[in-house]
Amino acid sequence: MLKVQDKGVHQCDSGWVPVFVDQDKSISLMSIGFLLEKPDDAVVWRGPKKNALIKQFISDVTWGDLDFLIVDTPPGTSDEHISTVESLRPYKPLGAVLVTTPQAVSIGDVRRELTFCKKTGLRVIGIVENMSGFVCPHCLECTNLFSKGGGEELARHAGVPFLGCVPLDPQLTQSLEEGRDFIQEFPKSSAFPALAHIAQQILDRTSPQGS
Amino acid sequence: MAEEDPGAAAPPHGCPGTSSAQAGRAAACQGCPNQGLCAGPAPAPDPAIEEIKEKMKTVKHKILVLSGKGGVGKSTFSAHLAHGLAEDETKQIALLDTDICGPSIPKIMGIEGEQVHQSGSGWSPVYVEENLCVMSVGFLLSGPDDAVIWRGPKKNGMIKQFLRDVDWGEIDYLIVDTPPGTSDEHLSIVQYLSSSHIDGAVIITTPQEISLQDVRKEINFCHKVKLPIIGVVENMSGFICPKCKIESQIFPPTTGGAEKMCQNLNISLLGKVPLDPQIGKSCDQGQSFFSEIPESPATSSYRNIIQRIQEYCGLHHSQEKLSNQGME
Incomplete structure (x- = not known):
């Protein structure tokens, strides 16, 4: 998604060097994708090996001075999640953003995720x-493919902030497929203001004054 | 990621391999942290595998439903494969949900909040219809907010119990819905059913490359564990606007979609299912969309796919019978 799939991770004296996404080195990235020989290699690992790698990603990568560390996780409430929370605990993580789609089947799993948190x-x-x-x-008719409003309702029900809705946008998918910078290239897309609004809310809610 | 052991990182130089007679004894093994483990007696296979084999003698066909990414429609597919197969009233269908941390099957099947009962011969699954029963960790939880915060070994134990301790009875098709990925749940299912013969796996994907990338990993997983692939289903493949009837690609197949991938990898494409808002709605209400929207292109596409799966299982079943007779 960030167009760095062919890059490799280098080892230096103080640990693994993450991959930089842009010229200014403002975003650095670490993923097991960089450690595979071929992009289609399957990582057929049980929990303990996954946990060990997550711990290494947090302790052995030379992250340097960061303002924010964003951790993307697989679905569920299992090994990866428990290990991430445990490894980050000494660094006092700001919190979790929960992503759902609007339909009840998806909301059901996020309710369990809230309990995990x-x-x-x-x-x-x-x-x-x-x-x-x-x-x-073509006709600007809005269809709620996966229903509507489930996320907001869940937030109210659980008493947690609702950060906003992101519409389905083929331009967003397309730009991720090609690893382009969506925010630079599609400022007029409907998903853009939605994402910008959510990012601003996260900044506000996690700034020292806000929390 | 060595060929012979999918789970291992690159082995040390000169490693004879864990299954070799030289394991733990070769010169290269000196100083290896796993030397003791390799040199010791090979671990006995889990006795549960034999018990599960006995249990599965009354289950004719076993189908695994897999995907690389989450949210591509695995559980929706599993549920409707079960509904579709169960339309033949002479067949008994069972659906097993092995997504331990995110069990969605009870909601999709409209049996959320049901409980599993214990009988003399094991746990009784929950019946949706006379010839369609379901087992899920969702039936063992106390409520919709209850989270299963378990690491791998506990999830594996649960899957073992589902296969060994559930009173499945005479079943024509057992459909196993899995969580996304290639980890504990998948290894365990394949391992526990290793003596019981799995017909094969159906892999669900969406059309965009981001999703296909993970599907290729899933296919490699199947090859490594010698799990036959029945075929690939491309879900969320195009959307026809209900107002202007023009089709949009919401998840654009920038690299040719599942069709191109299947050609390249020589795997069958079982079909493409378009997006239909009614599918999600039916799932939320716990109803089969076959009866809700019989006219939708999604329904006819689903029916074709199910028929191809039936044909595959029928064909392989008779081949197997033939080869068994040949052996006797």
Whole structure:
């Protein structure tokens, strides 16, 4: 998605060097994708090996001075999540952003994820409703492909902030496929203001004054 | 990621391999942290595999439903494969949900909040219809907010119990819905059913490359564990606007979609299912969209796919019978 799939990770004296996404080195990235010989190699690992790698990603990567570390996780409430929360605990993580789609089947799993956050003492920064409606590019009719409003309702029900909805946008998918910078290239897309609004809310809610 | 052991990182230089007679004894093994483990007696296979084999003698066909990414429609597919197969009233269908941390099957099947009962011969699955039963960790939880915060070994134990301790009875098709990925749940299912014969796996994907990338990993996983692939289903493939009837590609197949991938890898494409808002709605209400929207292109596409899966299983079943007779 960030167009760095062919890059490799280098080893230096103080650890693994993350891959830089842009010239200014403002975004650095670490992923197991960089450690595979071939992009289609499957990582058929049980929990303990995954946990060991997550711990290495947090302790052995030369992250340097960062303002924010964003951790993308797989679905569920299992090894990866427990290990991430445990490894980050000494660094006092700001909290979790929960992403759902609007339909009840998806909301059902996020309810369990909220319980995970509560049990592990992880603050919930808020809930994002993704794939929320699709505006037909031909007639501008909006269809709620995966229903609507489920994320907001869940946030109210659980008493956590609702950060906003992101509509389905083929331009966003396309730009991720090609690893382009969506925010630079599609400022007029409907998903753009939605994403910008959510990012601003996360900044506000996690700034020292806000929290 | 060595060929012979999918789970291992690159082995040390000169490693004879864990299954070799020289394991733990070769010169290269000196100083290896796993030397003791390799040199010791090979671990006995889990006795549960034999018990599960006995249990599975009454289950004719076993189908795994896999995907690389989450949210591509695995559980929706599994549920509707079960509904579709169960339309033949002479067949008994069972659906097993092995997504331990995100069990969605009970909601999609409209049996959320049901409980599993214990009988003399094991746990009784929950029946949706007379010839369609379901087992899921969702039936063992106390409520919709209850989270299963388990690491791998506990999830594996649960899957073992589902296969060994559930009173499945006489079943024509057992459909196993899995979580996304290639980890504990998948290895365990394949391992526990290793003596019981799995017909094969159906892999669900969406059309865009981001999703296909993970599907290629899933296909490699199947090859490594010698799991036959029945075929690939491309879900969320195009959307026809209900107002202007013009089709849009919401998840554009920038690299040719599942069709091109299947050609390249020589795997069958079972079909493409278009996006239809009614599918999600039916799932939320726990109803089969076959009965809700019989006219939708998604429904006819689903029916074709199910028929191809039936044909595959029928064909392989008779081949297997033939080869068994040949052996006797």
